[in-house]
Amino acid sequence: MTDQNRAFEQIADMQRQAFEPMRAFGGYAVHTFENFMRENFAVMGDVVDYTLAQAKMAGQAKDVSDYVDQQISNGRAFSEKMAQHVQQYINLAGTASREATEVAQAEIQKVAKTDSDS
Numbered sequence: 001m002t003d004q005n006r007a008f009e010q011i012a013d014m015q016r017q018a019f020e021p022m023r024a025f026g027g028y029a030v031h032t033f034e035n036f037m038r039e040n041f042a043v044m045g046d047v048v049d050y051t052l053a054q055a056k057m058a059g060q061a062k063d064v065s066d067y068v069d070q071q072i073s074n075g076r077a078f079s080e081k082m083a084q085h086v087q088q089y090i091n092l093a094g095t096a097s098r099e100a101t102e103v104a105q106a107e108i109q110k111v112a113k114t115d116s117d118s
Helices: 002-060 064-117
Strands: none
Touching: 002 064
């Protein structure tokens, strides 16, 4: 009986060791996914705002010259917001890369420690 219990404990330990790195990467992946999705949501909000502002301009402009000036101004503001979003995506990618490396190194160290303890 004790041999069977020990065998089941060994199987459980092997599964835990095999799946622990995946669990760590799963947490990292969810965190990264959330950050990118929140940025995507912000981008879409800015696109909607820009689109609605462009649509409303025709009715609000005093004349064609005013309309063109408003379009140029709105376009510049929108491009600046998009440039900020691009920078945020670059920052998110850098953070994701660093976090992935940290998770991988931590898991490698755990495996190395387990191997040296054995």
